[in-house]
Amino acid sequence: MTLIQTSDDSFAMRLLLIEDDRDAADYLRKAFREAGHVVDHAADGEEGLALALDGHYDVLVVDRMLPRRDGLSVVSELRQRGEATPVLILSALGQVDDRVMGLRAGGDDYLPKPYAFTELLARVEALSRRSGIPATETLYKVGDLELDRLAHRVSRAGKDVPLQPREFRLLEYLMRHAGQVVTRTMLLENVWDYHFDPQTNVIDVHVSRLRSKIDKGFDVPLIHTVRGAGYMVREGLK
Amino acid sequence: MRILPRGLSRLIRTTAFKLLAVYLVVFAVFALFMIGYVAWHTRQLIETQVAESVAGEVRFLSEQYRIGGIQRLVFAIDRRTRRPGSSIYLLTNFNGEVLASNVSDLPLGLLDAAGTRFTFYRRSDEAGAKENLAFVEVFMLPGGYRLLVGRDVEERDTVRQMVVRPAQGALLLILVLGLVGGFFVTRRVLKRIDSMTATSEIIMAGNLSGRLTVDGTDDEFDRLAHSLNAMLERIEALMIGLKEVSDNIAHDLKTPLTRLRNRAEEALRGASGEAQYRAALETTIEESENLIRTFDALLMIARAEAGQARGTMVPVDLAAIAENVAELYEPLADEQGLDLTVEAEPVQVLGVRELLAQVLANLVDNAIKYGHPPAGARGQIRVRLRREGGDALLEVSDSGEGIPEKDRDRVVERFVRLDASRTRPGSGLGLSLVAAVARLHGGGLAFSDAAPGLKVTLRLPALSPEGLA
Numbered sequence: 001m002t003l004i005q006t007s008d009d010s011f012a013m014r015l016l017l018i019e020d021d022r023d024a025a026d027y028l029r030k031a032f033r034e035a036g037h038v039v040d041h042a043a044d045g046e047e048g049l050a051l052a053l054d055g056h057y058d059v060l061v062v063d064r065m066l067p068r069r070d071g072l073s074v075v076s077e078l079r080q081r082g083e084a085t086p087v088l089i090l091s092a093l094g095q096v097d098d099r100v101m102g103l104r105a106g107g108d109d110y111l112p113k114p115y116a117f118t119e120l121l122a123r124v125e126a127l128s129r130r131s132g133i134p135a136t137e138t139l140y141k142v143g144d145l146e147l148d149r150l151a152h153r154v155s156r157a158g159k160d161v162p163l164q165p166r167e168f169r170l171l172e173y174l175m176r177h178a179g180q181v182v183t184r185t186m187l188l189e190n191v192w193d194y195h196f197d198p199q200t201n202v203i204d205v206h207v208s209r210l211r212s213k214i215d216k217g218f219d220v221p222l223i224h225t226v227r228g229a230g231y232m233v234r235e236g237l238k
Numbered sequence: 239m240r241i242l243p244r245g246l247s248r249l250i251r252t253t254a255f256k257l258l259a260v261y262l263v264v265f266a267v268f269a270l271f272m273i274g275y276v277a278w279h280t281r282q283l284i285e286t287q288v289a290e291s292v293a294g295e296v297r298f299l300s301e302q303y304r305i306g307g308i309q310r311l312v313f314a315i316d317r318r319t320r321r322p323g324s325s326i327y328l329l330t331n332f333n334g335e336v337l338a339s340n341v342s343d344l345p346l347g348l349l350d351a352a353g354t355r356f357t358f359y360r361r362s363d364e365a366g367a368k369e370n371l372a373f374v375e376v377f378m379l380p381g382g383y384r385l386l387v388g389r390d391v392e393e394r395d396t397v398r399q400m401v402v403r404p405a406q407g408a409l410l411l412i413l414v415l416g417l418v419g420g421f422f423v424t425r426r427v428l429k430r431i432d433s434m435t436a437t438s439e440i441i442m443a444g445n446l447s448g449r450l451t452v453d454g455t456d457d458e459f460d461r462l463a464h465s466l467n468a469m470l471e472r473i474e475a476l477m478i479g480l481k482e483v484s485d486n487i488a489h490d491l492k493t494p495l496t497r498l499r500n501r502a503e504e505a506l507r508g509a510s511g512e513a514q515y516r517a518a519l520e521t522t523i524e525e526s527e528n529l530i531r532t533f534d535a536l537l538m539i540a541r542a543e544a545g546q547a548r549g550t551m552v553p554v555d556l557a558a559i560a561e562n563v564a565e566l567y568e569p570l571a572d573e574q575g576l577d578l579t580v581e582a583e584p585v586q587v588l589g590v591r592e593l594l595a596q597v598l599a600n601l602v603d604n605a606i607k608y609g610h611p612p613a614g615a616r617g618q619i620r621v622r623l624r625r626e627g628g629d630a631l632l633e634v635s636d637s638g639e640g641i642p643e644k645d646r647d648r649v650v651e652r653f654v655r656l657d658a659s660r661t662r663p664g665s666g667l668g669l670s671l672v673a674a675v676a677r678l679h680g681g682g683l684a685f686s687d688a689a690p691g692l693k694v695t696l697r698l699p700a701l702s703p704e705g706l707a
Contacts, residue, residue: 097550114526114530116523116527166565192562192566194562194566194592194595194596194599195592196592196595196596196599197531197534201570202566202567202569202570205569205570205572205573206566206569209569
């Protein structure tokens with residue numbers, strides 16, 4: 001039994017971890033493997049850049065401060081060479097402007113240290129293009145739940161479910177990452193566009209309100225709580 | 239009087255004394271120039287007068303000669319020489335024999351050519367007369383007669399001395415008096431600076447409560463003392479704050495760290511099964527997460543206080559933030575038995591959106607934690623944004639117990655929590671961050687009574703309404 005909750009076992013990702021701290025790298029490698037993913041590791045920026053350009057990875061996890069070539073410079077070099085692999089930047093600098101710099105360099109997500117591994121795993125899986133529903137899709141379907149992004153309509157078992165605009169966006173984000181764990185901070189960032197720590201369980205109350213509209217009166221719940229991590233929308237429990 | 243030489247040398251090194259010395263030197267140079275000019279001018283004036291009077295005598299004597307010939311001329315000269323303070327005269331014939339004169343010891347060849355010149359002479363009509371300088375004119379008369387008329391010019395020098403001597407004396411007196419006066423003025427200034435130096439040495443030695451004396455004259459020294467005292471006030475407050483923070487850090491970070499360590503040790507020593515290890519590890523993670531939160535909050539406050547974010551400020555729609563944050567917290571408030579309402583006028587401020595949202599979230603979070611009415615009835619939380627003059631006022635009021643007036647200044651300090659038992663979750667940093675962010679944006683934070691409950695008002699400088707899109 002693994003300690004770490006993960007999403008559907010059906011997909012495994014190929015990850016490249018560029019991290020110079022040996023202990024951290026060993027820990028992350030082991031943890032990602034336990035979650036069912038394949039991890040390559042580079043200990044400095046130059047080696048990481050070479051590997052990233054060669055191999056076909058699903059997601060790159062890049063530490064911001066690296067020997068020989070800085071993490072941000074690795075990312076911007078990759079982007080300049082037309083390499084579009086999603087990148088998550090890890091950094092000890094967690095302020096708003098640091099995040100902005102990381103994203104401007106071409107990063108797709110930014111996670112300040114210290115972090116919980118469940119948070120990192122959820123974010124890496126959300127970045128992977130091999131899971132979830134493509135962003136271009138206009139109709140999301142999970143079981144008998146349907147969300148029409150163009151008509152802004154949600155229905156379950158053919159019956160309309162009226163939602164507030166924010167509830168709609170919350171469900172939209174959860175459904176796009178159906179089968180993946182979505183953490184509370186991911187929801188706050190992507191649905192409300194705030195990057196601070198909400199401290200109390202504000203997000204939980206929003207999800208439980210949404211849940212009462214979606215799952216109430218149905219035998220099969222679709223919005224699941226993943227203990228110690230966050231939420232997941234999926235069809236039935238396996 | 240052994241102390242004087244040392245005191246004197248210190249006096250000479252002072253700025254005031256150096257200024258005084260420079261001033262005296264400049265003054266002396268100008269005064270000398272003035273005296274020189276007056277002396278030169280006096281001399282010029284006298285010389286002109288001498289030349290004119292000699293020319294007048296020559297005219298008169300030539301006239302006498304023209305009217306009555308040489309006898310009349312000799313007679314006129316004789317008469318003139320008998321007057322007191324007369325000019326000097328010498329008349330010779332073609333052989334060089336003296337016909338009339340009141341001078342002797344003239345240099346040879348003086349009469350060879352006509353014209354004016356200076357010469358030394360001795361009066362022959364006064365016994366024991368000394369040799370003097372004279373201005374003379376030699377005049378050729380028909381028949382080989384030569385006439386010399388001149389005036390003593392020693393008098394000229396005497397007059398000049400009369401002007402110059404007292405001026406020199408006065409100058410010397412002024413210099414001496416200036417030095418003495420400067421000595422006393424400097425010593426007075428020095429005394430006040432010395433007292434300031436002494437006070438600052440006491441302060442440097444560690445007694446931060448020391449203050450410079452203000453004697454109420456409102457002169458430059460008083461103003462300097464005032465602003466230095468204000469600076470000391472600020473430094474003392476900062477030092478006290480620093481001490482409090484480090485004491486609080488010692489408590490708020492060390493206590494959970496100790497707990498963390500104790501739990502781990504206890505688990506190592508006594509745990510018997512996997513379930514117990516698991517429980518110990520889970521609480522360890524939970525505690526470390528709280529620690530990380532506290533660190534993050536401290537870092538955020540430090541950043542806000544350092545003011546680095548000022549460079550990245552952009553116009554921010556505060557009304558949108560108020561509505562967003564209220565919407566974010568409304569379900570939670572509702573679940574806790576509180577009605578959260580929002581009322582926002584359109585106002586923009588120059589700021590950092592993320593920080594402003596975080597600050598409002600902290601305020602609403604506090605209101606949800608502490609805003610319950612005592613009776614157990616449904617509480618109210620009101621978020622209100624309005625414009626007042628050039629300011630945006632963001633108010634969060636609740637219907638809880640409020641904060642006693644005496645504690646209102648204290649709650650924004652770091653780690654201060656009025657809940658003495660500290661049973662409710664929180665780091666005691668929420669309002670410190672609010673206050674720091676308010677200052678970062680050039681605004682302030684105020685607490686008032688919402689009767690019942692607490693009203694927190696965040697005042698920020700608003701952008702002018704014309705700036706609104």
